[in-house]
Amino acid sequence: MDQFFQSINVLLPLLYGSVLGIYTWYFLQSTRTAGVVASRLLFLTILLHIIFLTSQGIHYRIFPITTVFSAMSMFALDLSLIYYVIEKRTKESRTGIFFFGIIFGFQLFSSMFISFGEPTNNLLRNPTFGIHTTFTILGIAALAIAALYSLMYLMLAKQIKGHRFGIIYDGLPALETLENMARYATGVGIILLGVGILFGHFWAYKVLGYFFKLDVKIIVTDIAWLSYVFGWFYMKFKRLHGLRMSQVSMWGFILFFVILVIGNILDSTFHRFI
Amino acid sequence: MPDTLITVSYNYQNTSLDLRDRITLSDDEALRFIDAAMEPSAGIKELAVISTCNRTEIYGVLGEPGQFHEWVMQQFLELKQVDLKKESADPTIFHYNESVEHLFGVAGGLKSMMLGENQILSQIKSSYDLILSCPYSFPILYHLFQDAIRVGKSIRTNTSLCRGSVSISLAAAELSRKIYAKFSNLKVLLVGAGKTAELTLIHFKEMGVVDFIIANRGQQRRQYLANKYFAEAIPLDELGPALIRIDIVIAATKSPDYLITLDQIKQAIPSRKHRSLLMIDISSPRNIEPQIGGLPEVFLYNMDDLDKVVAENLAKRKKEIPAAELIVQEIASEFDDWFKTLEVVPTISKLTGYFEHIRRQELKKYVHKTSDEDYQLLDDLSKSIIRKLLHYPVSGLRQQNHKGNLTVSKIDTIWDLYRLHNFEANSD
Numbered sequence: 001m002d003q004f005f006q007s008i009n010v011l012l013p014l015l016y017g018s019v020l021g022i023y024t025w026y027f028l029q030s031t032r033t034a035g036v037v038a039s040r041l042l043f044l045t046i047l048l049h050i051i052f053l054t055s056q057g058i059h060y061r062i063f064p065i066t067t068v069f070s071a072m073s074m075f076a077l078d079l080s081l082i083y084y085v086i087e088k089r090t091k092e093s094r095t096g097i098f099f100f101g102i103i104f105g106f107q108l109f110s111s112m113f114i115s116f117g118e119p120t121n122n123l124l125r126n127p128t129f130g131i132h133t134t135f136t137i138l139g140i141a142a143l144a145i146a147a148l149y150s151l152m153y154l155m156l157a158k159q160i161k162g163h164r165f166g167i168i169y170d171g172l173p174a175l176e177t178l179e180n181m182a183r184y185a186t187g188v189g190i191i192l193l194g195v196g197i198l199f200g201h202f203w204a205y206k207v208l209g210y211f212f213k214l215d216v217k218i219i220v221t222d223i224a225w226l227s228y229v230f231g232w233f234y235m236k237f238k239r240l241h242g243l244r245m246s247q248v249s250m251w252g253f254i255l256f257f258v259i260l261v262i263g264n265i266l267d268s269t270f271h272r273f274i
Numbered sequence: 275m276p277d278t279l280i281t282v283s284y285n286y287q288n289t290s291l292d293l294r295d296r297i298t299l300s301d302d303e304a305l306r307f308i309d310a311a312m313e314p315s316a317g318i319k320e321l322a323v324i325s326t327c328n329r330t331e332i333y334g335v336l337g338e339p340g341q342f343h344e345w346v347m348q349q350f351l352e353l354k355q356v357d358l359k360k361e362s363a364d365p366t367i368f369h370y371n372e373s374v375e376h377l378f379g380v381a382g383g384l385k386s387m388m389l390g391e392n393q394i395l396s397q398i399k400s401s402y403d404l405i406l407s408c409p410y411s412f413p414i415l416y417h418l419f420q421d422a423i424r425v426g427k428s429i430r431t432n433t434s435l436c437r438g439s440v441s442i443s444l445a446a447a448e449l450s451r452k453i454y455a456k457f458s459n460l461k462v463l464l465v466g467a468g469k470t471a472e473l474t475l476i477h478f479k480e481m482g483v484v485d486f487i488i489a490n491r492g493q494q495r496r497q498y499l500a501n502k503y504f505a506e507a508i509p510l511d512e513l514g515p516a517l518i519r520i521d522i523v524i525a526a527t528k529s530p531d532y533l534i535t536l537d538q539i540k541q542a543i544p545s546r547k548h549r550s551l552l553m554i555d556i557s558s559p560r561n562i563e564p565q566i567g568g569l570p571e572v573f574l575y576n577m578d579d580l581d582k583v584v585a586e587n588l589a590k591r592k593k594e595i596p597a598a599e600l601i602v603q604e605i606a607s608e609f610d611d612w613f614k615t616l617e618v619v620p621t622i623s624k625l626t627g628y629f630e631h632i633r634r635q636e637l638k639k640y641v642h643k644t645s646d647e648d649y650q651l652l653d654d655l656s657k658s659i660i661r662k663l664l665h666y667p668v669s670g671l672r673q674q675n676h677k678g679n680l681t682v683s684k685i686d687t688i689w690d691l692y693r694l695h696n697f698e699a700n701s702d
Contacts, residue, residue: 031432157550160452161567163579165586169452175550176455239547243570 001059005116008052013111015045016076016104023096027171035093042084042096049077056116063130071137073110076103078141082188086145086181092173095181098148128206132199136221139193143228146185147253150246153178157243179242182249190228197225216263224256277319277335277414277616281368281376282346285329286387288364296356299325301404303353307332308408310349318345320412322419324380324401326394328387333377335414343367374609377418378602381426383436390436390591395426417612425605432601435594438587443470445583446554447477449575450522453552457482463520464488464505465513465534466527467495470556474524475503487516491529517542523553525561533561536569543571556580610678618675621685622668624694629660631697 019042026034053074056064065071083099152172159169172178200218205211212218231252235245284297299307304323311321311334320335332346343365347358358365368376376385381398383390402419405412430436439448454460460483464471467490475486486505489512490496500507508516510533517523517538525533534553548571555562555576567574575583633656640652671688674680689695 030434156452157573160449160573163575163582165583174451174455175453180455241547241549243550244548 001055002116005052005056008048009111009114012045012049012052012073013104013108015041015048016080016100016107019045020097020100020104023093023100027094027097028167030094030171038096039084039087039093042080046077046080046084049073049080053077057130060116062125063127063133065133065137067114069110069114072106073114074133074137075141076106076110078138079103079106079145082138082142082145082185085188086185089184090177090181092177092181094171094173095149095152095178097171098152099145126203126207128199128203132196132203134196135192135199136196139189139191139196142185142189142192143253143256146182146189147250149178149182149185150249153182153246154243154250157246175242179245182246186228186232186249190225190232193221193225193228197221216266217260220256220259220263224252224259227252277337278339279333279335279370279373279414279418279613280339280342281331281333281373282343283329283331283366283368283376284363285331285366285385288366293356293361293363294327294330297330297350297354297358298327299323299330299353301400304401304404305408306353307349308405308410310352311345312410316345318342320405320410320415322401322405322412322415324377324398326397329380329385331377331380333373333415333418335412339369371606371610374418374606375602377422378425378606379599381422382429382598382602383426384429384595384598384602388440389588390440390594392430392436395423395430398422398426414613414616418609421605421609425602428601428605429598433594433597435591435598438583438590440584440588440591442556442577442580442584443474444477445580445587446474446524446556446575447481449554449573449580449583450478450552451481453550453573454521458484460521461485461487461519462522462524463513463516464499465510465523465525465561466490466557467492467499468526468528471524471526472499474526474554474556475499475505478522479503487520489513489516490527514538514541518545521549521551523551523562525553525555525557527557527561529557529561530559531561532563534566535563536565539566539569539572543569546571554580614675614678614680617685618671618680621688621694622671624697625667625688625692626664628692628694628697629664633657633660 019038022034022038022041025031026038053064056062065074079099080103083096083103087093087096152168153175155168156172156175156178159166160175201211204213231248234240235248284294286294289297304325307323308321310316311318317338317340318334318336322333324331324333334342334346336342350356350358377398379385381395383392383394386394398419402416402423405415405419439445450457450460457478462475462478462483462485464475464486467488471488478486484504486500486503487508488496488499488503488505489508489510490499491510493507493509496507496509499505513534517534523534527533539551551572553562553566553572553574555574558577560576562574562576564574564576566572637649637653637656640649644652667688671680674684
């Protein structure tokens with residue numbers, strides 16, 4: 001079985017690299033064939049990635065996020081999955097290049113340093129842990145994608161405003177499309193992260209006996225989620241569009257990410273099970 | 275004798291606009307042209323017409339190249355009362371390969387006055403539909419026009435030759451594609467009701483915009499345009515409130531003053547909920563205060579900016595010419611392969627028919643001189659000899675045709691050697 005895991009582990013970064021290559025080709029040339037090939041190869045890669053993680057889970061009877069590197073692989077899958085759903089929904093493949101550089105990087109690092117085996121902490125075998133982490137990582141991935149779409153919006157808006165018609169102008173879809181994609185990804189992210197957080201608190205109550213703990217990561221994630229919910233409704237009711245929404249979405253995620261990293265450095269005891 | 279393809283092309287490069295206008299053929303006239311070609315005396319097997327404002331071209335398939343150009347001129351004289359000889363018209367005449375590549379180039383937009391224009395492909399489709407609707411069968415032209423349409427589509431899909439607008443009004447409309455995704459929801463404000471404003475309105479309408487507001491000083495003209503395009507008409511002093519409702523502004527007037535000011539836009543932005551606003555000023559002097567371009571929500575373009583867009587697009591299109599030509603050559607070569615099979619098939623069939631005819635004639639001499647069994651033996655023997663005699667010439671013809679070595683003169687030699695031209699008359 002280890003041989004099987006090792007083989008897919010090598011194959012995955014190669015596949016993500018190929019997906020990146022074809023999306024780059026599509027972005028630069030806009031040939032329909034490239035768009036179709038990229039989308040189909042991505043579907044196969046996602047399928048293989050799901051089989052890879054599921055078979056690990058079944059074989060070792062764990063949820064396959066036991067190390068930082070396995071979490072990286074899960075994050076790469078989640079980003080790809082959310083991206084794929086948005087691509088299918090909007091029928092717009094020209095933004096793939098902006099995601100698969102990052103996804104390829106995550107998977108490459110993961111594949112280089114990952115080790116397969118049984119976890120030392122029995123908590124990692126708990127199904128609630130699996131649901132909590134799956135939804136949380138999916139939620140963060142969706143919000144990251146929304147931030148990247150917002151970044152694309154800002155880049156394209158800058159080119160149009162500055163009357164510069166470069167690669168970004170030629171390759172990206174309309175501002176309105178990018179805005180819709182960001183809005184959709186944010187909505188999906190809020191729901192998924194919300195479910196993830198809820199299961200986290202529920203699991204903490206079941207295992208540790210308390211619903212909430214004064215932990216930097218928990219506080220930051222909860223506040224970030226509440227801010228996203230508030231921001232979402234504010235934008236919706238005030239019907240704010242375009243530039244303002246993109247700026248809030250991008251800077252909001254950067255702030256969330258930076259605080260999460262700092263929190264992780266300051267308080268490294270909680271959320272560590274290995 | 276194999277058929278050949280000839281094109282007589284009167285186009286913007288060799289014919290004046292005035293003459294082009296006078297020889298433009300409507301569908302009815304093109305049909306009459308085709309009917310005339312089908313008269314046995316014309317000696318034309320197939321005929322198609324492409325007639326647009328920039329070109330009138332006659333594509334003919336003939337057994338003998340002969341006097342096709344003269345025939346075409348005679349038809350224009352009879353049909354349009356235009357004596358092309360007197361007019362000293364000097365069309366370009368393309369023979370076979372040149373003709374195929376020319377039509378493919380036309381379909382791809384390579385031969386258009388505005389490089390990479392899109393309209394020509396639908397005009398070629400119309401010409402194809404026209405020959406399909408005729409009561410005649412034009413197998414070579416059907417194939418040629420189908421391939422031309424294939425070239426046109428392939429160039430538009432696989433190259434950027436037809437992308438990016440190359441006129442000011444179209445550039446203005448195209449620019450909005452990078453800001454808005456859905457045009458049916460957009461509201462466009464036209465400041466001015468002149469020809470430029472109307473042309474830009476038409477481009478936006480073609481892109482799917484249905485909601486227009488026309489603001490103009492002259493009440494009569496703004497109302498005329500509003501009625502024509504089902505738009506709302508407002509006087510210039512109502513511009514302020516209109517700025518809250520719209521997504522795109524196009525200013526195209528001759529007014530010496532700014533008709534839309536920075537203060538007006540600043541006032542409108544909060545009510546617009548910071549929605550993006552595309553403002554295009556194609557007036558001279560400018561009608562939109564330039565400082566408006568500094569506002570984050572506004573994308574402001576003037577005539578110079580659009581000129582730059584057009585120049586850049588044209589340069590990009592020119593870069594795509596080699597890739598487009600490659601597609602033309604590729605499909606022209608496929609057509610050539612197909613066409614050559616047409617050349618060799620009748621020759622082989624005539625040749626085998628000729629040999630079979632001789633065999634039967636000779637065999638007839640023995641029908642009453644031999645027993646049935648011996649006659650059967652002679653029949654089998656003669657068939658076998660003919661088969662073996664024809665094996666190398668037939669397979670050689672096919673191979674040479676496949677390799678592209680088969681010239682018209684080689685085929686002519688075979689027809690002359692065996693007198694195949696007269697064969698049908700003498701055969702039983």
